[in-house]
Amino acid sequence: MAGDDPTVSGMAGRYAxxxxxxxxxxxxxxxVKADLEKFDALISESPDLHRLVRSPVFGAEEQGKAIAAVLDKSGIGGLAGNFLKLITANRRLFAVRDxxxxxxxxxxxxxxxxxxxVTVAEKLSDARLNEIKETLKSITGQKAVDLNVKIDPSIIGGLTVKLGSRMVDSSLRTKLNAIKHAMKEAG
Known part of the structure; x- marks a missing residue:
């Protein structure tokens, strides 16, 4: 079933x-999905954890101890916890987000x-996230829409939504850039 998914390939795809x-x-x-989402959020929130995951400078033993402590403190265990420990031991932690x-x-x-x-400038309330989900459900006609929310302060405000190959960019950064280009052409 999962083996024939063309959207998942490479080393990260094989592990996933x-x-x-x-x-x-x-x-x-x-x-497992909830635990992986929690771990992904921890990486986003902690520059130190992000550095530990991405940097080849840390040895396997050092990474293993740190990851075990993070998993213990965050309550991530079971299959997801074992998976994260395995990829750490196999020196594949750098690809965990993929x-x-x-x-x-x-x-x-x-x-x-x-x-x-969905990319936003700051964290959204659950009510706002549900509103976005419902809007996307009505647009796509799907029964379920899962949101993968990323916080990027550089978009200033608004949001961008990428759904498959379609993208809607209503960020303030894009609008300001459009005004800037229009002013350059007029001037």
Whole structure:
């Protein structure tokens, strides 16, 4: 089932597919996804964890101890915790965000969901996120829309939504750039 997904390939895809198939066998897809989402959020929020994940300077033992402490403190365990420990031991932690992205794709396809990447300048309330979900459901005609929210203060305000190959950019940064270009042409 998951093995024929053309949107998931490469090393990250192989790890994500293996984790997905294990999660299916253990009937823990949602729990694993929630734990991976939590870990991904921790990477986004912590520059130190981001550096630990991305930098080849840290040794396997050092990374292993740090990741074990992070998992313990955050309550991430079970299949997702074991997976994160395994990729740390295999020196593949640098690709964890790609693995999480590919795992999300596999889960979405399995559930018949559409995943939208939403970029905002600051964290949105749950009510606002639900409003965006409902709008995207009505546009796509899908029963379920999963949001992958990224915070990027450089967009200043507004949001960008990427859904498959379509993208809607209503960020303030884009609008200001359009005004800037229009003024250059007029001047």
């Amino acid at each position: 597919r293996a984790l997905f198939e294990l999660a299916l066998d253990n009937k823990s897809v949602d729990a 693995m999480i992205r590919d795992f999300r794709k596999l889960v979405a396809r399995w559930k018949g969901e559409v995943t939208a990447e």
